[in-house]
Amino acid sequence: MIRRLSIADVQAGVNLARPVYNQRGTLVIPVGTQLNEGHLRRLAESGVREVFINDPTIPDVPAHEPISEATKAFAVEVIRDLFDRAAAGSLKGGLGSFYDKVSQVVKEIQDDLASQRGRVIHPVVEVDGEDYLVAHSLSVTILSMAVARQGNFAPKVFDIGLGALLHDLGMITVPPDLRHKPEPLSPEERNLVARHPQEGLKLIEQTPVISAFTKVVVLQHHERASGNGYPKGLKLKDIYPLARLVAIVDVFSTLLADRPHPERYTPQRAMDYVVSCAGFDFDLDLTQDFAQRVAPYPVGTLITLSTGERGVVVDVKDGVVTRPVVRLFTDQSGAATGKYKDVNLSLPEHRTTMIVGSGQA
Numbered sequence: 001m002i003r004r005l006s007i008a009d010v011q012a013g014v015n016l017a018r019p020v021y022n023q024r025g026t027l028v029i030p031v032g033t034q035l036n037e038g039h040l041r042r043l044a045e046s047g048v049r050e051v052f053i054n055d056p057t058i059p060d061v062p063a064h065e066p067i068s069e070a071t072k073a074f075a076v077e078v079i080r081d082l083f084d085r086a087a088a089g090s091l092k093g094g095l096g097s098f099y100d101k102v103s104q105v106v107k108e109i110q111d112d113l114a115s116q117r118g119r120v121i122h123p124v125v126e127v128d129g130e131d132y133l134v135a136h137s138l139s140v141t142i143l144s145m146a147v148a149r150q151g152n153f154a155p156k157v158f159d160i161g162l163g164a165l166l167h168d169l170g171m172i173t174v175p176p177d178l179r180h181k182p183e184p185l186s187p188e189e190r191n192l193v194a195r196h197p198q199e200g201l202k203l204i205e206q207t208p209v210i211s212a213f214t215k216v217v218v219l220q221h222h223e224r225a226s227g228n229g230y231p232k233g234l235k236l237k238d239i240y241p242l243a244r245l246v247a248i249v250d251v252f253s254t255l256l257a258d259r260p261h262p263e264r265y266t267p268q269r270a271m272d273y274v275v276s277c278a279g280f281d282f283d284l285d286l287t288q289d290f291a292q293r294v295a296p297y298p299v300g301t302l303i304t305l306s307t308g309e310r311g312v313v314v315d316v317k318d319g320v321v322t323r324p325v326v327r328l329f330t331d332q333s334g335a336a337t338g339k340y341k342d343v344n345l346s347l348p349e350h351r352t353t354m355i356v357g358s359g360q361a
């Protein structure tokens with residue numbers, strides 16, 4: 001199975017499952033390479049923090065992404081083009097005819113989601129080698145729509161998807177070095193970043209076909225129920241419900257993203273964080289709804305059980321997202337057995353077995 005490994009844990013002899021690029025996009029080591037001590041030194045010098053390796057001791061689990069590769073490739077291309085146009089200043093009069101492309105992306109994601117069986121949402125959307133804003137916009141779009149289509153927001157799933165896709169468009173007015181700055185921002189820098197919802201709204205205001213629902217998502221996605229958000233510091237009842245949902249998804253997706261700061265969270269840790277803000281920064285009911293449907297241990301997650309056994313998640317059942325089906329590949333000492341055994345943690349006989357560790361596979 002392909003799994004993600006932090007550079008600190010990589011040892012000589014492992015086989016690269018994906019090529020390694022440095023931050024300038026230059027190939028450091030090609031796919032399929034069996035790493036030796038020289039490669040490890042080169043990796044350490046390159047500033048790369050994670051690699052993907054083939055681990056033959058872990059069973060292969062089919063990818064479980066919410067949209068097809070074709071939809072993802074089309075979406076990435078259009079969102080990248082959208083940000084490029086915004087950066088070049090060509091959206092001053094609104095989205096114009098480019099709106100058709102952007103709305104087509106949202107419709108294709110909607111179709112892909114509609115063809116899914118079950119209600120469980122797998123939150124991880126891998127977009128390799130792409131600018132953070134592009135990858136983040138896509139993952140917030142997919143996750144917002146996946147949650148919205150199942151509840152009271154279902155009639156507005158297109159509006160929320162378009163709002164999520166456009167939510168950070170105004171970040172294009174923030175200089176790139178500030179957008180990627182790992183250190184805490186100065187008050188002036190924070191003010192500049194805090195203008196991005198209004199700047200985003202300005203870029204789409206002149207597009208009459210974009211609904212008020214979508215526009216309010218862009219404007220209010222950083223408002224917080226506590227009144228601690230921006231740009232207006234609105235309280236819960238004054239924040240439009242669609243924007244409340246995108247606020248939750250935005251924070252959750254940010255924590256899952258591969259960025260220098262903060263460190264990448266597992267879905268389970270990101271969910272803990274979001275739930276801890278429920279009733280304060282986030283709408284309590286919407287957060288609970290979110291936590292019941294989004295898998296904190298998505299298919300492919302490596303799991304350690306309280307018995308000492310290790311396994312990989314192969315299924316997540318509706319209504320019991322915190323108790324997945326785990327394919328065990330070790331014994332209780334953690335040694336690989338060469339045989340697999342599936343354990344459905346949602347069954348009563350496993351109720352005393354706890355998940356004590358999880359990581360991205």
Ligand SMILES: [Fe+2]
Pocket residue numbers: 167168196221222
């Ligand atoms: Fe934002």
